[in-house]
Amino acid sequence: MSLVVVGSVAYDGVETPHGKVERMLGGACTYIALAASFFTKAQIVGVVGDDFAQEDVDLLTGRGIDLEGLERVPGKTFYWAGVYSPDMNDRATLTTDLNVFADFNPKLPESYRAAPYLLLGNIQPELQRSVRAQMNGVRFVGGDTMNYWIQDYRDQLLATIKDWDFLLINDSEARMLAGEHNLRRAAEKIQSMGPHTLVIKRGEYGAILFQGGDHFMVPGFLLEDVFDPTGAGDSFAGGFMGYLAEKGVDPRHGDIDHQELRRAVIYGSVMGSFCCEKFGVDRFRNLTRAEIDGRYREFKAFTDF
C-alpha cells in the first residue's frame, strides 16, 4: 500500500576515512523513499532545483518511486557537505546551502491524498503538520525530528507530534525532548506526548522500540566495513515504514500488531546496515529483496538464544 514521504532531496559532499565524494544524491526523503521502495510504492514530496540530474530522476523512477510531488523550481538543489571523524561516530558539517529548500512549502498532489501511510522526514514541524492536514483518512503516520526543532520550536513540535502514531528519533534527541536521561523514563514521557509508538535509533548500537508498556531491543548489525553512515537513520525509517505499509498494518482498528512492529524494526535495521556499505545511496542501486530477507535471517541468527 502506498507511502507518502516528505523531506529533503539534496546533493551531498561526504568525506569518510574510506574516501571522498564531492557531490552525490542525498537528502532524508531520498534515503527514506529508496529504502521503502523495496517493500512498497513510495510517493515523494520535496523540492529540487533545475540542476537536479536526469540520472537521479532515473534512479528514483527505476525503483518505482512516484515523483509527481517532487517540485522543480528555478535555482539550485539543497547542498550539504560534511566530514566524518576517523571512527565515524561524529561528523562535522562543512557546508549547508539550503538553496530552493529554504522556501519549501509542501503541497500534496491530489493522487497522494488518500495514501494510507505517511512518513514525515525531518523538516520544520509546522510543515510536517500542514502535510498531515492535506491527507484524507491516513492510517499510520509519524516521522523524525532533530535537536534544532526540539530546542527552538518546542511548542510547534509538541502540537505536531500530538497526532502522530510514531516518532522515530535518536537517543540524544529522545533525552532532550523528554528532559530525562534514563531512556525508559524518557520513552514514557514521549509516549504521553502523543505517539503510541516510539523508535529510538542508537546508531551502531541498534534500536529500541517502545509500544504501549512493552519494549523491544535489537543490536546494530556488525559490519565488516562502514564506508559511509550518511543516510543510515533515514534508511532505517524507510525500511521500518515500508515493511508496515507492505503488510497493511492498521492500528485504527484495534491494537497494533506488536510482532509486526518488531519485524519492522528489524527491516529498518537491515536497510540502515546496507546503506553504510557504500557511499551515499550506491548500495540501493543493485540491492535485491533476497539480500534484504537474507540479512533479516542473519539478525535472527545472531540474536537468538
Added chain:
Amino acid sequence: MSLVVVGSVAYDGVETPHGKVERMLGGACTYIALAASFFTKAQIVGVVGDDFAQEDVDLLTGRGIDLEGLERVPGKTFYWAGVYSPDMNDRATLTTDLNVFADFNPKLPESYRAAPYLLLGNIQPELQRSVRAQMNGVRFVGGDTMNYWIQDYRDQLLATIKDWDFLLINDSEARMLAGEHNLRRAAEKIQSMGPHTLVIKRGEYGAILFQGGDHFMVPGFLLEDVFDPTGAGDSFAGGFMGYLAEKGVDPRHGDIDHQELRRAVIYGSVMGSFCCEKFGVDRFRNLTRAEIDGRYREFKAFTDF
C-alpha cells in the same frame, strides 16, 4: 562444579548521582565470586589486610564461597575511590591505595587445584599465568585484562592468553589489543592470539560473543535506575562463568556448545544488570535465583522477534 576466581578483594569509596558511600566491600574477585555463587561453588584466591571486616567474611561465606585461598596479611586492604559523571558513562579515580595487594602473589590451596573452571580477574598477566600453572586438568579457563597491561605488558599478556579458552574485555580494550577499530576484524585477530571464545562487554549497550566463526549479540538491559555501575563488568563475568560451571560445559572433548555459551552471555548480562541496581554488592545480599531466571526470561521477551 567448582570455579576458582582470582583477583582483587577491596574496599571502595564510590560517588554517583544517587549518593555517596565512603567505604564498602568491592574488588573484581568479590563481584565475580558473588555473581557466580548463584550458579556454582566459587573458590576465592586473593589477599586482604587485617582490617577486613567479619561482616564481609560472613557475606561471602553466607553465599557458600570458599575463602581458604583468601590470604590475610598485616596491613590494610586494597582501597579504591572514584566518582562517576552525571550520566555514569565515565568515572574518575580519586584514590588507589594498593596496600597489601601490592605484594599479591597468588598461591592456590591444595583443595583448589583440581577445580575444572578458572576465572582470572584483571591482575598482572604473569600472576594470571602462575595461577593457571598451579591448576591440574582445568577444563575451561579465561579471564579479564585492562588497557594498562595491553599497553605496557603486551608480551607478557600475549604469552598468558595464548592458553586461555576465553577472553572477556570491553570494546575499547578489544580495539587496543587488536590494533583494529572494527570489532568484527578485531575479534578475528584476538581469536588468532589463543582464546577460541571472546566476549566483548559494551556497558549499557550489551555484549557480543565471538566463538569460532560465529557471533551473538545481546543488548544491555534497560534499567529504570542505575544506582552504581561499579562491578557490573565483573558481575557479568561471574554470571557467564558461573552458568558454564553449573552446566558442566567441557570444550576439551569436542566442540563447545554454542547455545550454552549464548545462554551464559545472557546470564552474565542479567548479573551485570542486577549489580547496578544498588550500591556496591548490595543487590547480591538478597537476590534470588528466581529473580535471576525471571530476568533471563525478560531478556528473551524483549529481544525475541
